[in-house]
Amino acid sequence: MKYAKNVLETIGNTPLVQLNNITKELPCQVLAKVEFFNPGNSCKDRMALKMIEDAEKDGRLKPGGTIVEGTSGNTGMGLAIAAIVKGYKLICVTTDKQSKEKVDILRAVGAKVVVCPTDVEPTDPRSYYSVSKRLAEETPNGWYVNQYDNPSNALANYEQTGPEIWEQTDGKVTHFIVGVGTGGTISGIAKYLKEKNPNVKIWGVDTYGSVFKKYHETGVFDENEIYSYVTEGIGEDILPKNVDFSLIDKFTKVTDKDAAVYCRRLALEEGLFVGMSSGSAIKGLLQLKDELKPEDVVVVMFHDSGSRYVGKIFNDDWMRERGYLDDEIIKASDLIQSHIDKPLVVARTEELVSHAIDRMRKFKISQIPVLDVNGFVGSIDESDLFAAYVSDKNIAEKPIREIMGQPYPVVKANTPVDEVSKLITKDNHAVLLELENGKHHIITKYDIINAIK
Structure with missing residues (x-):
């Protein structure tokens, strides 16, 4: 009989899959290393197990101990699988920008999940770096994994993923491209491939809001490069020790929008249901197409599964809210699609101003149309x-009719966007859209701005 003694024995030996449609504009063969075939559905299963086993060997992790780690989700899943098999408890510290699916999955496999704010400095006591370190210190028999600086991260990819790619391509690989986060994947694979053939090019994919590309090119850690971004799993506002910049030949940056759009394209055009960082990786490769030749063999890493992004990347409403869907915006009704299911918030002439203020706070809005028995009479x-x-x-205690402004202009659903835009001025901040069913929706300058591609 052929079987795995436990789920950990199924980690690795993921397939290389040729891409045929999304890479048509490239002159060479492109092979995807599809890591969602790992039991935890990501490339992080490899290094999670390696870090635990190395910690067991040198006594950092003791029987019955508690594993503590800051993670964007995938490392946490790898650690959770190993913790179940080996009998450890697990605390995962993540950020509020991670998908709900990732958090739910971690809890489903027994991890305690602590969510921290994204938009704080790494040294801030609320950051997920700081919180994970603190929890490890405070937890009896706790062990802080620290995937960013833990050498076992890169070593796992040097010992496993690099040899797999070399053997699967029969040593013909000329380029390897991957999104860079902790750095363990790119550095470990790069070290192995360059030992086999120093001419193999290693390309890293970064995201806007991260410091890697500029630091690689200039040696300057520019804090002005750091700002919030949507893409999960790649990019950093720190320099992890696992990122060996000497092994990386080039970086390219990919926008959040392109990462999301190309992630969806991979599902539709290649049948590969992968995560957002895979969209970044393939778009990054396409951005570097001029450096490729017909004889090249490119391996691109697809880090994880699309199942962790169903509520985000594969949700039209989420994509539309961020302007990631290239819907054709030509008429007034197109402008309200992101909030068409929300009722119009109104005020009455005889209500108090305080009532309107309360509604603005509750619904986080800046404009309210005012009604009386005859219809819209003010704003x-x-x-x-x-x-x-x-x-x-x-x-605040005066009736709204005493301070209200002029009523908003009313337009029909098929009114061209250009005409709607002209109605919004410094003195008039919104337009009312009248639908066929007699209902109304509000169009603000932000709806116009969001329609700009």
């Missing part, structure tokens, strides 16, 4: 409210 805008408050501190 309230936050800037007008502020000006009124400056002149009269008791404004």
Whole structure:
């Protein structure tokens, strides 16, 4: 009988799959190393097991101990699988930008998950770096994995993934491209492949908001490069020790939008249901097409499964809210698709100004149309409210009719966007859209801005 003694024995030996459609513009053969075939559905299973086993050997991780790690989700899943088999407890610390699916999956496999804010400095005590370190120190028999600086991360890929790629391509691989986060994947694979053939090119994919590309090219850690981004699993606002810049020949940056769009294209054009960082990797490769020749054999790493992004990348509403879907915006009704299911928030002439203020706070809006028995007769805008408050501190207890502005213009659903845009001025901040069913929706300048591609 042929079987694995436990799920950990199924890690590795993932297939290389030729890409045929999305890479048509490239002159060479492109092979995807599809890592979602690992039991935890990502490339991180390899290094998670390696880091645990090495910690067991040198006594850092003791029987019955608690594993603590900061993770974007995939490393946590790899650690969770190993923890189940080996009898450890696991605490995963992640950020609030990670997909809900990742957090739910971690909890499903027994991990305790702590969610931290994304937009804080790495040294901030609230950051997931700081929280994971603190929890490891405070937890009895706790072990902090620290995948960013743990050498076993890169070693796992040097011992496993690199040899697999070399053997699967019969040594013909000329380029390897992968998204860079902790650095263990690119550095471990790069070290092995360059030992086999120093001419193999290693390309790293970075994201806007991350420091890797500029640091590689200039040696400058530029904090101005750091800002919030959507792409998960790649890019950093620190320099992990596992990123060996001397082994990387080139970096290219990919936008959040392109990462999402190309992730979806891989599913539709290649039948590969992969995650957002895989979209970054393939778009990064396409950006470097001019450096490829017909005889080249390119291996691109597809890090994880699309199942972890169903509520984000593969959700049209989520994509549309961020302007990632190239919907053709030509008429007024196209502008409200992201909030068409939300009722219009209104105020009545005889209500108090305080009621309108409460609604603005509750619904996080800046403009409210005002109704009386005859229909729309006025409007309230936050800037007008502020000006009124400056002149009269008791404004909140006055009826809305005393401070309301002119009613918003009303347009039909098929009104061209250009005409709608002309109606929004410094004195008029919104337009009402009248639908065929008699209902109305509000169009603001932000709807116009979001329609700009």
